[in-house]
Amino acid sequence: MNLRIPGPIPVPDDILHEMSRPMINHRGPEFKEMLYRVSGRLKQVFDTRENIYILTASGTGALEAAVVNTLSPGDKVLCTTIGSFGDRFAEIAERFGADITTLGFPLGTAVDLEQLRSTLEADDGIKAVLVTHNETSTGVTNDLESIANVVKGQFDKLLLVDGISSVCSIPLHTDAWRCDVIATASQKGWMLPPGLAFISFSKRAWRAHAEAKMPRFYFDLAQYQHYFEIGQPPYTPSISMMFALDLALERIIDEGLAALYERQARIGKFPRSGLLAQGLELFANERVASDTVTAFKIPNGIDSTELINILQNEYQIVVATGQESLKGKIIRIGHMGHTTEAEIQDVLDALAETLPKMGFISPTTSVV
Amino acid sequence: MNLRIPGPIPVPDDILHEMSRPMINHRGPEFKEMLYRVSGRLKQVFDTRENIYILTASGTGALEAAVVNTLSPGDKVLCTTIGSFGDRFAEIAERFGADITTLGFPLGTAVDLEQLRSTLEADDGIKAVLVTHNETSTGVTNDLESIANVVKGQFDKLLLVDGISSVCSIPLHTDAWRCDVIATASQKGWMLPPGLAFISFSKRAWRAHAEAKMPRFYFDLAQYQHYFEIGQPPYTPSISMMFALDLALERIIDEGLAALYERQARIGKFPRSGLLAQGLELFANERVASDTVTAFKIPNGIDSTELINILQNEYQIVVATGQESLKGKIIRIGHMGHTTEAEIQDVLDALAETLPKMGFISPTTSVV
Numbered sequence: 001m002n003l004r005i006p007g008p009i010p011v012p013d014d015i016l017h018e019m020s021r022p023m024i025n026h027r028g029p030e031f032k033e034m035l036y037r038v039s040g041r042l043k044q045v046f047d048t049r050e051n052i053y054i055l056t057a058s059g060t061g062a063l064e065a066a067v068v069n070t071l072s073p074g075d076k077v078l079c080t081t082i083g084s085f086g087d088r089f090a091e092i093a094e095r096f097g098a099d100i101t102t103l104g105f106p107l108g109t110a111v112d113l114e115q116l117r118s119t120l121e122a123d124d125g126i127k128a129v130l131v132t133h134n135e136t137s138t139g140v141t142n143d144l145e146s147i148a149n150v151v152k153g154q155f156d157k158l159l160l161v162d163g164i165s166s167v168c169s170i171p172l173h174t175d176a177w178r179c180d181v182i183a184t185a186s187q188k189g190w191m192l193p194p195g196l197a198f199i200s201f202s203k204r205a206w207r208a209h210a211e212a213k214m215p216r217f218y219f220d221l222a223q224y225q226h227y228f229e230i231g232q233p234p235y236t237p238s239i240s241m242m243f244a245l246d247l248a249l250e251r252i253i254d255e256g257l258a259a260l261y262e263r264q265a266r267i268g269k270f271p272r273s274g275l276l277a278q279g280l281e282l283f284a285n286e287r288v289a290s291d292t293v294t295a296f297k298i299p300n301g302i303d304s305t306e307l308i309n310i311l312q313n314e315y316q317i318v319v320a321t322g323q324e325s326l327k328g329k330i331i332r333i334g335h336m337g338h339t340t341e342a343e344i345q346d347v348l349d350a351l352a353e354t355l356p357k358m359g360f361i362s363p364t365t366s367v368v
Numbered sequence: 369m370n371l372r373i374p375g376p377i378p379v380p381d382d383i384l385h386e387m388s389r390p391m392i393n394h395r396g397p398e399f400k401e402m403l404y405r406v407s408g409r410l411k412q413v414f415d416t417r418e419n420i421y422i423l424t425a426s427g428t429g430a431l432e433a434a435v436v437n438t439l440s441p442g443d444k445v446l447c448t449t450i451g452s453f454g455d456r457f458a459e460i461a462e463r464f465g466a467d468i469t470t471l472g473f474p475l476g477t478a479v480d481l482e483q484l485r486s487t488l489e490a491d492d493g494i495k496a497v498l499v500t501h502n503e504t505s506t507g508v509t510n511d512l513e514s515i516a517n518v519v520k521g522q523f524d525k526l527l528l529v530d531g532i533s534s535v536c537s538i539p540l541h542t543d544a545w546r547c548d549v550i551a552t553a554s555q556k557g558w559m560l561p562p563g564l565a566f567i568s569f570s571k572r573a574w575r576a577h578a579e580a581k582m583p584r585f586y587f588d589l590a591q592y593q594h595y596f597e598i599g600q601p602p603y604t605p606s607i608s609m610m611f612a613l614d615l616a617l618e619r620i621i622d623e624g625l626a627a628l629y630e631r632q633a634r635i636g637k638f639p640r641s642g643l644l645a646q647g648l649e650l651f652a653n654e655r656v657a658s659d660t661v662t663a664f665k666i667p668n669g670i671d672s673t674e675l676i677n678i679l680q681n682e683y684q685i686v687v688a689t690g691q692e693s694l695k696g697k698i699i700r701i702g703h704m705g706h707t708t709e710a711e712i713q714d715v716l717d718a719l720a721e722t723l724p725k726m727g728f729i730s731p732t733t734s735v736v
Contacts, residue, residue: 008391019387023376058603096583195606215464218429235426238563
């Protein structure tokens with residue numbers, strides 16, 4: 001099966017193999033050594049000198065951790081959103097009592113820096129800004145460096161980042177860009193199954209933590225830091241995932257982050273040019289299109305469920321439809337982690353065979 | 369390595385092997401089928417007609433879910449505690465704003481039903497009672513059926529149960545005993561690695577949920593129920609753990625719960641009689657001793673760290689020390705899941721060789 005959804009991604013066999021290792025004591029010396037080795041490498045990927053905390057949770061759990069560890073009920077929070085995952089981040093903050101202002105942008109586009117700037121200018125009571133680095137629901141990447149320049153450089157707000165599908169796929173420099181919290185999850189660029197989430201926490205975030213009154217227990221990072229000092233997790237973690245993470249990070253560091261980002265950017269271009277060549281329309285503006293997931297519009301008259309079923313049943317290719325208002329309107333092709341051009345070419349070939357049979361007439365096909 | 373801590377436990381090879389299966393789409397037909405199959409079997413283990421929800425989290429996350437899905441800040445909660453995990457359950461409720469009354473009992477003993485009854489009688493404002501079914505920090509099992517008779521039968525309170533180390537090890541009848549919420553985790557009797565938690569939720573718990581004001585997002589069971597209806601998880605789950613759970617449940621149901629409980633009770637007696645025969649003193653009262661973990665007192669003059677190191681380095685046996693005030697005072701031997709008498713005998717033999725060398729003179733050894 002060619003699993004081409006935007007996470008979980010196909011995991012290399014040797015990393016999958018690590019998942020089957022026998023259990024160890026999570027409060028013993030072997031785990032401690034692994035925790036410190038893994039943490040050191042996570043810091044390299046995040047490009048930070050601060051600790052990265054490992055949560056046994058989905059990415060959404062890490063988003064909740066970002067919010068509840070830094071904010072109090074009633075805090076004014078500006079939630080930028082360019083899709084479903086931005087909406088979710090805002091909803092978490094709202095559920096925990098933040099006073100949220102939502103700054104939304106049309107689906108398929110990115111955060112507009114001018115609008116961000118003017119919104120922050122208009123309300124100096126805003127304490128924190130929420131940003132989605134890479135919006136998998138639309139296939140758009142925000143320019144996080146420029147956003148951070150505004151949020152941190154010009155306005156000095158807390159910057160909380162959903163990096164679930166960006167960290168370890170798209171260039172990111174946590175400290176240099178002054179991101180206070182970045183939450184990410186294992187089933188994306190890390191070449192791992194789902195089950196773990198990782199979160200960075202700046203010195204400024206720790207100062208916010210000291211005053212933050214949102215209730216928290218399982219996700220309270222103070223406990224993670226406390227136990228980290230003795231080489232332990234606060235609660236029994238997903239040990240199998242730690243084994244797999246250990247090997248995945250070894251491979252990531254061996255490849256080198258510059259090479260990894262370059263490879264990811266190259267594979268990101270591949271489906272875009274292939275889809276355009278078939279006369280299909282990309283959903284995201286080319287300038288902001290994500291290198292981790294590509295969304296194209298379902299041509300008029302084509303039934304997306306039928307298309308997805310044909311790809312799955314006849315070609316063993318699994319792609320994703322759109323979420324919420326985009327359901328049935330776009331198809332999303334994931335290419336995170338160790339995706340090859342051949343795997344993407346198979347998707348392009350399947351589309352090129354299937355769509356015309358379903359009645360799609362490519363505008364690029366000249367009619368003689 | 370003979371891993372004899374009270375979780376994680378050694379996982380059978382064929383179940384570990386499932387952890388290495390390739391990823392699938394968590395929103396596709398294969399996952400849906402697995403989710404429904406697994407859920408049906410989880411209901412058999414919990415002995416309930418209600419749905420069981422699967423969380424990607426440690427057991428502590430499930431304890432948080434039990435609290436935040438049923439309670440509001442200011443609610444009066446009676447927290448019974450017989451050890452560290454009871455204390456933790458109370459702390460979670462307190463962090464989220466419950467007005468808690470702690471009813472503690474001496475370490476090594478269980479909840480006293482008379483004291484429970486008189487405490488509930490004295491304050492009819494109490495809304496919920498927290499109970500630890502099996503306290504792994506002391507090796508004590510509470511008589512949950514009798515406790516439920518008091519809490520539900522006599523006083524009709526919400527009953528929230530920490531069943532982390534009891535479910536699938538110790539007889540439990542969720543519906544018959546009218547337990548409203550029972551939280552448990554994979555790394556105990558289920559023969560699985562850590563990484564998933566399971567939680568039951570009664571109709572009464574759902575009525576409490578409708579009014580419960582504690583903030584929740586990742587652990588909001590309404591989302592899990594909503595997505596369950598279309599055969600999906602709300603957030604990307606630990607797919608590898610789902611594969612392993614699927615096989616583990618098949619084996620559990622094949623063995624039969626009555627046979628499983630009987631086997632567990634038999635293996636529970638084995639270390640107790642073996643330790644007593646060596647002249648060691650058990651920590652828990654015999655009447656309430658757990659069949660999943662056995663704690664014995666470190667004899668006077670013996671250094672617990674040295675003992676643990678010798679067992680680990682010379683015998684490849686990993687046991688646990690006590691937690692918090694019991695650190696260095698007791699040793700805990702885990703025997704959950706598929707533990708054999710031979711594995712326990714190895715621990716007993718190692719102790720019988722080591723302790724005398726460390727200066728322990730057994731009171732059962734007659735001096736000639």
